[in-house]
């Protein structure tokens with residue numbers, strides 16, 4: 001796994017007639033050690049989350065329930081990742097701009113992060129981000 005590239009990661013899925021089970025093990029499934037997890041839920045229709053990059057933080061995003069799009073840009077090109085499976089997520093290295101949009105009703109975005117929350121790590125201004133990646 002190349003930590004400098006955005007990539008889709010398939011997690012194990014233990015299929016069972018009682019219901020399926022997936023898991024993440026530090027270092028085994030993600031290219032970083034998890035310091036924090038958070039989740040986004042009850043997103044009203046049409047709302048957009050994200051809208052920033054991180055200087056250091058790396059993230060892995062899964063649609064634990066429902067679906068949404070993760071639009072990821074390197075400042076020049078952007079790509080849309082449609083997430084709708086509980087066992088498949090997108091890895092985003094540091095210094096990529098991301099937006100989460102098109103949330104379905106009752107969707108839940110689960111995010112594993114490589115750092116603790118630190119507002120100073122955010123780049124929230126797209127023009128500033130563009131200047132930094134040039």
Ligand code: TYD
Pocket residue numbers: 036038040048049050051052117
């Ligand atoms: P933000 O990261 O901007 O949300 P989004 O998921 O849309 O990118 O965070 C929204 C608010 O929540 C902001 O005030 C910071 C706070 N927050 C924390 O306190 N801890 C966290 O781990 C996260 C992700 C956000």
